[in-house]
Amino acid sequence: MSDSGVANAVAPAFTAAAVSRRAVGEGAWLRWALTGLALLFLAVFLVVPLVLVFREAFSKGWDVYLAALTEPDAWHAIKLTLIAAAIAVPLNVIFGIAAAWGISKFRFRGKQVLITLIDLPFAVSPVIAGLIYVLVFGSRGWLGPWLEAHDLSIIYAVPGIVLATIFVTFPFVARELIPLMQEQGVSHEEAALTLGASGWQTFRRVTLPSIKWGLLYGVILCNARAMGEFGAVSVVSGHIRGKTNTLPLHVEILYNEYQFAAAFAVASLLALLAVVTLVAKSALEFKHQRDRERSARAATRQEEL
Amino acid sequence: MNWKTLIAATALGLVVSTPALAAREILNVSYDPTRELYEQFNKEFVKHWKAETGEPLTVRQSHGGAGKQTRAVIDGLEADVVTLALAYDIDAISEKTGKLPKDWQKRLPHNSAPYTSTIVFLVRKGNPKGLHDWDDLIKPGVEVITPNPKTSGGARWNYLAAWAFAQDKYGSEEKAKDYITKLFKQVPVLDSGARGSTTTFVQRGIGDVLLAWENEALLAINELGKGDFEIVVPSVSILAEPPVTLVDKNAQKHGTTDVAKAYLEYLYTPVGQEIAAKNYYRPTDPKIAKKYADAFPDVNLITVDDVFGGWQKAQKTHFNDGGVFDQIYKPSE
């Protein structure tokens, strides 16, 4: 039965390491040149801006940094951001898996249109992404009068923030999984089904392990973006301090109050959240890889004996 | 927290016949430059209200660009009171939602503006380019920083002040238009909001002069760079009257009409006026104004009503699509 994609790549590379290393690798100089170029790109576009954010965050010292993060409004913003992400991410994961399964395992008319519709939320300007919910749920929108009559609030309240977050992170999981599952084709699933596994079993035992890493990437990206979204949420939030402010909006508020150090401190917290999830992912991946290597080595030793 | 006080306060709150059991809260939807002002004022008012009625009160605050905040109230943000930059914005709320009467501006003194402000120049220390009045701004090589009048309320005041000067000095609308066109040719960056422009000027070091609200300029000098900047008061500027009002239907719905009204009226009391003055707004109370006279230089002030026939008209002629501002910029070849 199929293992994870990573394992597939790793295991044979180890068993046949001696023979194939030179044939499928690049020369040392090229390797270093490519690595250097990639790192330079990352340094210019990511590291330097990040350094700037942290430098500004600590420009007034630790006290101001900590004070910015422990202030009640900041706490409330952190809570609201986590709530919005905790609702949006699982919903988009379920959708993403369903959509990727349907799209990659079957042939049907209009597939490209469906894929493009899934991509669309990325192309929608955050200004518009907020506006569309105002047009539907606002006082003068389609459902506005009905909502008002029943004393329900969608926009300028938490549900609107969640909706906007779902919208902007909508494509992540699906788009991460579709190319991966298309690449993998259907043969493994077909084999499992022929051997008598049920549809659900096939999904859990065959498909899920092989898309694990792609799914994880999707979740991490979706989560990062859910926490970082500014534009769309800003339109539907109403900016009520201590009530409907998310972390990115709180950053804007602080910046507009000329509390630059505090603004960057809160921003650095968001950056840290992203880095922490990524390090957790890397650690998981590393452990997984080491287990594989160990079993591969054990297998080789057995052969040698 | 002392439980006895809390219980007593709640009991008292019930006796004072508040319809809601929980602590009431009111929401003040305002624009960007009033953040510091209302942070202080809300604290004072909550204290005052507690002392007066024994009722604990929460004042919620929402800030943002004036236009965006107005739209939010129109689209359903349930503000009990609005404290915005222009009467024009509040007119829009009244007109589009019917949540407050058309003649709202007559309900409070001074056209419902408890404090006023004006537009001044913020220049770099020593005024190296020698900028003293509006006509200096179009001298070759002078970089002017102002936000975009299409997206920023403050920028509209800048524009109208400049226009009023030019129309008076050069004698015709045609010439005023020439002046405005030249002025905006000197603008290298049009930020989307007033605070963005301040940052561009102060933090990025771009431009020779920033056109700004007087309160913003004073705040920038005191908070961002003492000694790095100077304020220049032009020969003529514009009287800005940021109005405040109750949003009747929202307050009725929340059962907060009494406290929301008291909140606005408190802005006119000596306490409210002092807070406004300390936050660099010109108080309307003559006594307080006298006390802080040193902080606010004399300026020859014109009003939008006198020169432009009101905000509705000014907005339409100058800032709506196809208006004078749009004609300044030509497609580049």
Added chain:
Amino acid sequence: MMSRNRVIPGFGLSLGYATLYTSLIVFIPLAALAAEGISLGGERFWAVVSHPQAVASYTLSFGAALTAALINLVFGLLVAWVLVRYSFPGKRIADALVDLPFALPTAVAGIALTALYGRNGWFGGPLEALGLKIAYAPAGIVVALTFIGLPFVVRTVQPVLAGLERELEEAAASLGADRWQTFRRVLLPALVPALLTGFALAFARAVGEYGSVVFISGNMPYRTEITPLLIYSKLEQYDYAGASALGVMMLLFSFLLLLAINALQYWSLRRQGGG
């Protein structure tokens, strides 16, 4: 047409759910936008969307987004390759950093980049001395859009590259192909779908970006004014219909472009005999 894959269950369930969810979250709200835009009537709609200022903004928005997506295509592949295939000190940190642009609120990104590339910034000063103006010029918009779209190509290519079976490359090598040939003939075709996906997403994300761009672009009409800013200034005049009209135009362009990219991807998959 569907019979070949009918062994696999879940067609109705997965697609039904996906379609329903897409309709609720994406399609119906966008229909509200279209309805609002159409309410202008044909003639006024056309006047709004064909105004020279609007046309100049489309050219800028789409041009800058395409440039940024191309930069990300090349460097995204490079970064993904280096992260998957090579080991070097600090690799995990580099890997972790890639997602940063998503987590950082776009306004913060815009402010940080403007501070860096402005006249008195770390990069801006030296570059301006060389006669290159980045901040408050179209180049600044490209920088901001490259930043916010950076994770897409890396993260779509990475899992596919990690999942590629090395036997293929070994086979190609044993048949006498050199490394470059193997890359072009064996690896690249397998990566094309993921690359295209990443490109499409980076592009799509860049077209509509507002928060980071308004800080660095300078917002000068006809020169550095992006379409979302025009939409925003329409909203400032309570012109919801005009704003929606511009929004509809952007959506239409993006939809067609994305559709073309997705079709290209489908075609490349077919050519490989997958899908």
